[in-house]
Amino acid sequence: MIYAILKMLHLLALVFGAAASLGNIYLLLARGPHDLPAPALANALRKWYRLTALGAILLLWATGLVMLPMRHGFRVEGFALNAKIALAGLLLAIVFYLNWKAPVWARRGGPPAYLPALHLTGAASLILAVIFAVAAFA
Numbered sequence: 514m515i516y517a518i519l520k521m522l523h524l525l526a527l528v529f530g531a532a533a534s535l536g537n538i539y540l541l542l543a544r545g546p547h548d549l550p551a552p553a554l555a556n557a558l559r560k561w562y563r564l565t566a567l568g569a570i571l572l573l574w575a576t577g578l579v580m581l582p583m584r585h586g587f588r589v590e591g592f593a594l595n596a597k598i599a600l601a602g603l604l605l606a607i608v609f610y611l612n613w614k615a616p617v618w619a620r621r622g623g624p625p626a627y628l629p630a631l632h633l634t635g636a637a638s639l640i641l642a643v644i645f646a647v648a649a650f651a
């Protein structure tokens with residue numbers, strides 16, 4: 514019962530995290546040569562995505578770290594499970610970094626040129642983490 518609730522929360526966090534991650538990619542795709550004429554809307558969306566991603570990755574780690582020993586013990590074995598946890602760690606680092614830096618960038622008048630690469634790396638990590646999760650637990 515507890516395990517089922519944890520797994521539901523884990524997968525719901527994944528749903529919210531995916532929305533945030535893909536939302537950022539769609540904003541990148543919609544940007545075009547000039548920003549579309551709604552910078553306030555785009556900035557509001559970026560903030561929602563950033564905070565949603567933070568909540569989602571924290572919930573993924575919290576539920577994952579409780580489920581893992583319930584199911585496997587603390588020894589993490591197998592390439593797929595290790596790869597999944599490494600990707601989740603990379604994603605955690607990216608989301609923390611974005612949430613830490615975004616207010617600083619806003620004060621300084623804009624994000625750095627590598628921001629799109631960071632969003633793409635995050636989205637790729639999320640998709641690969643799902644693929645490795647299914648491979649690990651199938």
Ligand code: HEM
Pocket residue numbers: 520523527573574576577578580581584598600601604638639642643646647648650651
């Ligand atoms: C980017 C972050 C993460 C994503 C996208 C993710 C994705 C998934 C998915 C899709 C499943 C369902 C797999 C299946 O049942 O076939 C799952 C289950 C699970 N995940 Fe995660 N996960 C993430 C982070 C973590 C972390 C950090 C841990 C542990 C440290 C963890 C531990 C687990 C465990 C124990 C299950 C349960 C599998 C089962 O009982 O069937 N996950 N995860």
